[in-house]
Amino acid sequence: MRTALLREKIQLYLDLIRWNRPAGWLLLLWPSLAALWVAADGFPGWHLVMVFSLGTVLMRSAGCCLNDVADRNFDKHVKRTADRPVTSGRLAVKEALVLGAVLAMLAFCLVLTINRTAVMWSFAALATAVVYPYAKRVVSMPQAVLGVAFSFGIPMAFAAVQSEVPLLAWILLLGNLFWVMAYDTEYAMVDRDDDLRIGMKTSAITLGDKDIPAIMGFYMAYLGIWAWALGDRIQGVAAAVAGAIALLQVVWHFSLIRHRTREACFKAFRMNHWLGLTVFVGVVLGLAP
DSSP: OOOHHHHHHHHHHHHHTTTOOHHHHHHHHHHHHHHHHHHHHSSSHHHHHHHHHHHHHHHHHHHHHHHHHHHHHHHHSSSEEEEETTTTTTSOOOHHHHHHHHHHHHHHHHHHHHHHHHHHHHHHHHHHHHHHHHHHTOOSSHHHHHHHHHHHHHHHHHHHHHHOOOHHHHHHHHHHHHHHHHHHHHHHHHTHHHHHHTTOOOOOHHHHHHHHHHHHHHHHHHHHHHHHTTTTTTOOOHHHHHHHHHHHHHHHHHHHHOOOOHHHHHHHHHHHHHHHHHHHHHHHHHHOO
């Protein structure tokens, strides 16, 4: 009996951190790794790759714990989220917060193996992650706040490699912010009807029937800013091919979301990690000697 209860509890914890949905942490990972390669002008070393990879998983998991606690009274009115462990009452709020704190502390321990600059910037990264779940109550475009939180791996990467955060890092963060707004608006389109009913603020609601043109604009701003910022660093046929593949994926996303169906919009959101991977591969190949 105790073994069965333990297995059930572990499964609830895994459901809480979305262990079976890796797309979430991949959306964080690819821009962070791309920034590492840019900051190091090539391969940054296995230590930093491992720290940022594991740290991304830990912080995304911690973010899920906080987000589910903050949104538990809203999520129960949304069909897609009503069965989440905290929302459904199968997991206590205190348990979720303790797990989130432990995961965040483990991520901080990883940062301590880098340098003082990265440690200092990690507090700003944590602050943006904490603020986002509550931004949905007061900000009409909370996806912009999420964009900052999900892009903070970029200045962290430069801090880890160069012990400073140059202007280039902030330009890349701005570009990545537009990508986050694109895919999280697709995500918000899935729950638009429920969010309207419960009074949640999202970009999908704010943009209204301009949602699809806006998403396409966000995608193009992301790719355009990164191409402009890295134009003198990323060169070669392979990088150009990666850029072309990225543009084709944007066209594919338009074909998915143009009818605004829940299933297609959710699929578009989930498939965004392939776009991030494409850009990362383009960066790696473009910097290869």
